[in-house]
Amino acid sequence: MMAEKTFSIHVNDRACKRCGICIAFCPKKVFSSENGKPVVTNLEACIKCKLCELRCPDYAIVVGGEENE
Ligand code: SF4
Numbered sequence: 917m918m919a920e921k922t923f924s925i926h927v928n929d930r931a932c933k934r935c936g937i938c939i940a941f942c943p944k945k946v947f948s949s950e951n952g953k954p955v956v957t958n959l960e961a962c963i964k965c966k967l968c969e970l971r972c973p974d975y976a977i978v979v980g981g982e983e984n985e
């Protein structure tokens with residue numbers, strides 16, 4: 917765990933329709949699928965490419981947080 921990182925990935929459960937697109941597009945396998953719902957299980961691997969956020973048809977994912985302190 918890197919304590920100084922405030923970076924996070926937020927999945928809006930109400931907006932998510934469990935299509936699995938984000939899980940499929942993530943090049944780093946940051947998500948695990950829980951009956952189609954993306955669960956962040958490998959945040960350290962995330963390269964912040966935002967593909968998950970960009971590809972989600974329902975704008976249910978927000979890749980965010982401050983990278984600089
Ligand atoms: S930003 Fe990129 S690497 Fe990070 S979870 Fe989304 S798709 Fe995966």
Ligand code: SF4
Nearest residue numbers: 932933935936938972
């Ligand atoms: S792409 Fe969006 S709607 Fe589809 S599973 Fe991921 S968060 Fe949910």
